[in-house]
Amino acid sequence: MYFTGAEISALVGTYLWPFFRNAALVSAMPIFNSVFIPIRVRLVIALGITFAIAPVIPPVPQVDVLSVDGLMITFNQVVIGIATGFIFNLVIGAFIIAGQTVAMQMGLGFATMVDPSNGSQSPVMSMFFLILVILFFILLDGHLALIGVLAKSFYTMPIDTVGLVREDFYRIVEWASVMFSGALLVALPAVTALLLVNMALGIMGRAAPQMNIFAVGFSITIIAGFYVVLVSLPIVLTQFKSLSQSAFSVAKGVLGVL
Numbered sequence: 001m002y003f004t005g006a007e008i009s010a011l012v013g014t015y016l017w018p019f020f021r022n023a024a025l026v027s028a029m030p031i032f033n034s035v036f037i038p039i040r041v042r043l044v045i046a047l048g049i050t051f052a053i054a055p056v057i058p059p060v061p062q063v064d065v066l067s068v069d070g071l072m073i074t075f076n077q078v079v080i081g082i083a084t085g086f087i088f089n090l091v092i093g094a095f096i097i098a099g100q101t102v103a104m105q106m107g108l109g110f111a112t113m114v115d116p117s118n119g120s121q122s123p124v125m126s127m128f129f130l131i132l133v134i135l136f137f138i139l140l141d142g143h144l145a146l147i148g149v150l151a152k153s154f155y156t157m158p159i160d161t162v163g164l165v166r167e168d169f170y171r172i173v174e175w176a177s178v179m180f181s182g183a184l185l186v187a188l189p190a191v192t193a194l195l196l197v198n199m200a201l202g203i204m205g206r207a208a209p210q211m212n213i214f215a216v217g218f219s220i221t222i223i224a225g226f227y228v229v230l231v232s233l234p235i236v237l238t239q240f241k242s243l244s245q246s247a248f249s250v251a252k253g254v255l256g257v258l
Contacts, residue, residue: 014060017077017159019050024081025150030092030137033085049147057154061161069161076163080255083164083172084150087251088142090179091243095133095236097183099126105187105194106225107218125229129186129236136240149248149257156256168254175250182243186236193228197221 023046026032032042063069103123137143157163197220251257 015050015054017060017073018054018057018154019046020074021077021081021150021154021159022046022049022053024078025085025146026081028082028085028089029143029146030085030088031134031143033089049151053151053154057151058158060159072161073159076161077159080153080157080163081150083168083254084146084153084251087172087175087247087254088146088244090176091182091240091247092130092133092137094179094182094243095129095186095240096126097179098186099123099129101183101187102190102194102225102229105191106222108222108225128229132233132236133240136237137244140241140244142244145248146251149251149255152257153255164254171250171254175246178243178246182239186239189232189235190225190228194221194225197224 023043026042026046026049031037032045061069061073063073100123103125106125108124201220
C-alpha cells in the first residue's frame with residue numbers, strides 16, 4: 001500500500017482541523033474551562049467529539065496542513081471554537097457580577113474563596129451563584145446543546161481559509177452588554193431589599209440615637225440578604241434560561257446555524 005504526500009496531508013487535515021475547532025470550544029466553554037480539569041481530559045473529550053463527527057462533516061479543503069493556507073485554516077478553526085465558548089462564558093460572568101454586587105450590599109465583600117474557573121479569589125456569593133448556574137447548565141444539557149451547535153456549524157461554516165468576519169465579532173461584543181444587564185436583573189431584588197433594610201436602620205438610628213444600631217445592623221443585613229437570595233432563587237433560574245436562550249441565538253447567528 002502506497003500513499004502520496006498529498007493523500008497523507010488530506011487524511012491528517014480531515015481530523016486535525018475539526019479537532020482544533022472542537023478543542024478550542026472545550027477549552028473555552030463553561031465547566032471544561034476550569035483550571036482544575038486537566039488538559040489531558042480536555043484533549044480526550046475533544047478527540048472523542050472529533051472522531052464522532054469527522055466522518056459525517058463536509059470534505060475539508062485539499063490543502064497542505066503546514067502551508068500558509070493550512071495555517072490560516074487552523075487559526076480560523078481555533079477562533080470559531082473560542083468565540084463560541086466565550087459567548088456562554090458571558091452568561092456565567094453575569095451571575096458572577098450579580099454575586100459580587102449582592103455580596104457588597106450584604107457586607108460580605110471581604111469574604112472570598114477560590115474561584116475554580118480561573119483560580120482567582122471571588123466573593124462567596126459569586127461562588128454560590130457560579131455553582132448554581134453550572135448545575136443549571138448541566139441539568140438543562142447546555143453542554144450537549146453547545147456541542148451540537150458546533151457540530152452543525154461544520155455544515156453552515158465549513159472548514160476554509162475564511163472564518164468569522166468583522167460583523168460576527170461586532171455581534172458578540174454588542175451582546176456582551178447583556179452580561180451587565182442580566183447581572184442587574186439577578187441582583188436587583190436583593191439590592192432593593194437590602195437598601196430598604198439600610199434605610200430602616202438609618203431611620204432607627206436617627207430616631208433613637210442611644211441605641212447602638214451598628215452593633216446589630218451588620219448581622220441584620222446579612223440575615224436579610226441571605227433570606228432575600230433564598231426567596232429570589234426562582235428568578236435566578238428564570239434569568240439563566242433567558243440568558244442561555246439569548247446566548248444560543250447569538251451563537252447560532254454567528255455560526256449561521258438555523
